[in-house]
Amino acid sequence: MKLKTFWYFTKEASLGLIRNGIMSFTAVFTITLSLVILGCFYIVMNNFAYFADLAKEVLEIRVYLKEEADPITLQTEILKFSGVKDVKFVSKLDGAKWLEKNLGIKEIFVTEDNPLPDMINIKLAEDAKVKNLVRSINTLEGIEEVEYGKTFIEAMLVIVRIVWIVGISLLALIGLVVLYIIANTIKLTVIARRKEIEIMKLVGATDWFIRWPFLLEGIFLGLVSSVVTAVILSKFYVFIGQYIKQIAPFIPLVNAGELINQLVMIVIASGIIFGIIGSVFSIKKFLRV
Amino acid sequence: MTVTSVIVRLIGEESWRKCRNYKTKTTAFLFEIGVKIILIQFVGVSKVYNNGIKALQNIDLKINRGEFIFLVGQSGAGKTTFMKMIIRRELPSKGQIFIGRNCLNKMKEKEVPVFRRNIGFIFQDFKLLSNKTVFENVAFALEVIEATKTEIQKQVPQVLDLVGLKNKEKLFPSELSGGEQQRVSLARAIVNRPLILLADEPTGNLDPDTAWGLMDLLLEINKRGTTIIMATHNKAVVDQLQRRVIALEEGKIVRDEAKGVYEV
Ligand SMILES: Nc1ncnc2c1ncn2[C@@H]1O[C@H](COP(=O)(O)OP(=O)(O)O)[C@@H](O)[C@H]1O
Ligand SMILES: [Mg+2]
Numbered sequence: 001m002k003l004k005t006f007w008y009f010t011k012e013a014s015l016g017l018i019r020n021g022i023m024s025f026t027a028v029f030t031i032t033l034s035l036v037i038l039g040c041f042y043i044v045m046n047n048f049a050y051f052a053d054l055a056k057e058v059l060e061i062r063v064y065l066k067e068e069a070d071p072i073t074l075q076t077e078i079l080k081f082s083g084v085k086d087v088k089f090v091s092k093l094d095g096a097k098w099l100e101k102n103l104g105i106k107e108i109f110v111t112e113d114n115p116l117p118d119m120i121n122i123k124l125a126e127d128a129k130v131k132n133l134v135r136s137i138n139t140l141e142g143i144e145e146v147e148y149g150k151t152f153i154e155a156m157l158v159i160v161r162i163v164w165i166v167g168i169s170l171l172a173l174i175g176l177v178v179l180y181i182i183a184n185t186i187k188l189t190v191i192a193r194r195k196e197i198e199i200m201k202l203v204g205a206t207d208w209f210i211r212w213p214f215l216l217e218g219i220f221l222g223l224v225s226s227v228v229t230a231v232i233l234s235k236f237y238v239f240i241g242q243y244i245k246q247i248a249p250f251i252p253l254v255n256a257g258e259l260i261n262q263l264v265m266i267v268i269a270s271g272i273i274f275g276i277i278g279s280v281f282s283i284k285k286f287l288r289v
Numbered sequence: 290m291t292v293t294s295v296i297v298r299l300i301g302e303e304s305w306r307k308c309r310n311y312k313t314k315t316t317a318f319l320f321e322i323g324v325k326i327i328l329i330q331f332v333g334v335s336k337v338y339n340n341g342i343k344a345l346q347n348i349d350l351k352i353n354r355g356e357f358i359f360l361v362g363q364s365g366a367g368k369t370t371f372m373k374m375i376i377r378r379e380l381p382s383k384g385q386i387f388i389g390r391n392c393l394n395k396m397k398e399k400e401v402p403v404f405r406r407n408i409g410f411i412f413q414d415f416k417l418l419s420n421k422t423v424f425e426n427v428a429f430a431l432e433v434i435e436a437t438k439t440e441i442q443k444q445v446p447q448v449l450d451l452v453g454l455k456n457k458e459k460l461f462p463s464e465l466s467g468g469e470q471q472r473v474s475l476a477r478a479i480v481n482r483p484l485i486l487l488a489d490e491p492t493g494n495l496d497p498d499t500a501w502g503l504m505d506l507l508l509e510i511n512k513r514g515t516t517i518i519m520a521t522h523n524k525a526v527v528d529q530l531q532r533r534v535i536a537l538e539e540g541k542i543v544r545d546e547a548k549g550v551y552e553v
Contacts, residue, residue, distance in 0.1 A: 005435055196418055202376065203477070204406035205433035206399075 005209075012213035016189035017220060024221065027185040031225035031274075032232070034174045034181075035267055039233040042263060043254075045167045050254045052160045061122040061134065061148040069142025071118055078120060081136050083128030092116040117144055130157070175274070182218050182278030190214060190283050197286050207287050211280070218279030219272050226271030230264040327387075328354040328485065328516050329375060334384035336370055336540075344370040346540040348384070352518070354484075357511045359527045360520040361551055362537035368520035371537070372487045375518070376408050377401055389484065406434055409478030409486045409515075413493035415470045417462040417477075423449070424458035427476045434481065448476045452506055468499030472506065479510055486510060488519040492526065500526065524551040 017024045063078070065071060075087050090098075095116040122137075124130065134146050190197070200210050237260060241253055329352040336345040344367045352358060360368045373379045374386055377393050386393040391404055417426050427445045436444075449455050452472040462470050471491060478486055488507065492500035504526055511517050521527060527534060527550060534549025535542060544553065 002435065004438065008432065195416065199416055199418070199429070200433045201402075202378075202405065202410060203430040203433060203481075204402045204404070206402045209433055209435070 009212040009216055013216035013220065016186075016193075016213060016217050019192065020185065020188050023185050023188055027181050027221050028225045028228070030181050031178050031221065031271070032228045034178050035226055035229035035271065036232055038171060038174045039229060039263055039267060040236075041167045041170055042266070043233070043237055043259065045163050046254050046259055048160050048163045051252060052156045054252055060124065061130070061137070061146060063120040063122065063137055063146050064144040065118040065120065066142045066144045067117075069118065069144075071120065074140060074142060075120060077140055078122060078137060081133055083125050083130075083133050084122055085125040085128075086123040088121040088123075090119045090121055092118050095119060175270070178222075178270075178274045179278050179281075182221055182274055183282040185221060186214050186218050186279040187282040189217060190286055194286055197283075201287070210287065211283060214279045214283050215276060218275035220275070222271035222273070222275030222278075223268065226268040229267050229271075230260075233263055233267070234260040326354040327351050328356075328389060330387040331374075332385045332387075334374070334381045334386060336367075336374065336379060337382045343540050345374070345381075348542060350535070350542065350545070352516065354516055355511070355514055356516055357508070357530075357532045358516075358518045359530075359532055359534045359549070359551075360518060360537065361522070361527060361534060362543075366537040367540040368537055369489055370540075372410070372489055372518065372520065375485065375487060376405060376410065402434075406481055407484045409481075409483035411471065411474045411478050411486070411488045411491045413490040415462070415467075415474045415494075417470055417473055419462055422459055422461055423454060423465070423473050426462070426473055427480050430477045430480050436481075444480055445476075448480045451479075451509075452476045466499070467494050468496075468502060471495060471499075471503055475503070475506060475510075479515065482515075484516060486515050486517045488517065488521075490520055490522065492521060492523050497525065504530070527551040 063074075065074065071089050071091075075089055078084055078087050092114045095118075096114050099116075122133075124133075130148065134148060137143060137146050197210055244253060329350070331348045331350040334345060334348040335343065337343050348371070360371060362368055370379065374381060374393070375388060377396065381394065388404075389407065391400075396404060418429065421429060424445055427449060428441050431441045431444065446455065446458070449458055452475055454469060454472055454476065457465065457469065462473065465473065471494075475491075486507075491507075492503055495503060500523060507517055507519065508530075531548045531550075534544065534546050534551070536544035536549075
């Protein structure tokens with residue numbers, strides 16, 4: 001693209017935005033609002049997911065073995081299940097030692113007639129389906145009992161899933177809203193200039209030559225909205241983060257810097273993409289001359 | 290059979306029938322020495338619009354380079370449709386159209402813009418952009434085909450001079466008379482030196498004197514080699530100038546005379 005042509009496009013795009021000043025402003029405002037809502041959900045979603053991960057890290061499934069069970073075979077069997085990250089064998093002797101150390105009971109079990117069972121500790125992978133996993137483990141030979149932080153993990157997983165579903169639907173919905181706003185705003189400029197477009201087509205301008213100014217307009221609307229959104233969200237998140245740290249320091253939060261970087265990129269990219277798609281839609285009809 | 294007619298058959302008609310390119314330079318030369326070259330050819334062309342209206346029916350027609358043609362007929366006879374087909378605004382429902390070395394039926398969508406740069410047009414309602422000055426309106430046609438600034442600065446004043454509007458280039462269309470506005474639109478149509486000029490009732494909104502002023506300009510442009518097709522209801526102009534007249538009636542050619550009049 002020639003420099004002169006590029007300037008022409010930029011000039012035309014800014015003219016369009018200025019001519020529809022109030023509409024452009026309203027569009028930026030509404031798109032920003034939508035993106036902020038989207039961003040908040042993204043932040044909440046991420047924190048829930050993060051929390052759930054941490055919970056999984058901490059929580060483990062404990063499998064108590066029968067006296068006659070073969071721990072080596074069982075470990076390899078369990079490792080084969082999906083959702084198992086790692087297994088660790090804790091022998092009855094280790095168990096007794098642990099008790100001894102932590103409870104201060106001396107030399108009662110570290111003998112031949114130790115009543116403690118052997119145990120296998122399972123660390124869960126992120127995508128673990130705890131219920132299914134427990135069921136599968138129970139079908140193995142030599143299992144005495146399976147123990148896990150049942151209700152807590154399950155509740156956590158359900159919440160994460162709900163948040164995801166709501167988040168994705170919201171994403172789709174807000175995406176459509178933003179597209180609609182951009183397409184409509186651009187459509188106004190397009191209609192204001194349909195005569196110009198018709199003449200351009202008749203004197204032999206290429207479709208892309210006609211399209212570019214409108215594309216730039218859409219991109220500009222998306223870009224400005226998303227930059228404003230990014231600023232608002234990052235300020236907001238840092239602020240909330242500090243607040244939560246003060247009143248409830250035990251709640252783990254995703255590191256602000258990392259999340260905001262991601263968020264800014266996602267928001268800006270979607271702003272631009274929405275801008276492009278929105279404007280392409282709104283001029284399509286008018287190019288058939 | 291003369292030598293010239295043989296040449297025409299070879300490079301003109303035949304090559305168009307096959308939709309094949311022929312050398313533009315050669316045709317320009319032949320045109321200079323007075324050989325007739327077919328520029329526009331309709332072969333069995335019909336146009337049925339989506340609403341079922343048959344705007345054109347079975348049109349067979351040849352137009353040579355450099356001709357000045359009046360297209361007459363009542364409203365709804367198909368004159369505008371005929372011109373829209375030349376500029377490939379509409380495609381034929383049946384038949385084939387050849388313009389120069391292009392076969393419009395087979396032309397790819399992305400070749401259309403460049404093709405259209407060979408054709409100028411003016412309309413009854415001028416179609417000027419009211420927020421641009423006279424100069425900008427004319428320059429617009431060059432800008433959108435990405436001409437350089439130097440080209441624009443050179444060609445726009447030249448063509449405004451030709452249509453007699455040199456001292457009005459800074460005015461806006463609303464500040465001009467109807468005749469002047471039509472001359473701006475004519476300047477825009479010819480600024481990139483088109484091979485063909487289509488004029489759809491260009492004198493329709495002009496008083497007789499102004500209309501004659503415009504006709505003089507069109508004749509001058511025609512003299513410089515541009516083929517002109519003009520749809521008109523202006524009986525006086527058609528009768529006086531005695532050019533080729535093609536009369537349409539309900540989408541059919543009912544008359545095609547070399548030195549025709551408006552009505553028989
Ligand atoms: N875009 C269109 N869609 C449907 N019908 C059309 C369209 N343009 C023209 N027509 C119809 O085709 C016929 C010829 O129209 P037109 O070519 O404009 O005639 P003229 O220019 O001689 O008045 C008319 O009956 C008109 O109503
Ligand atoms: Mg008409």
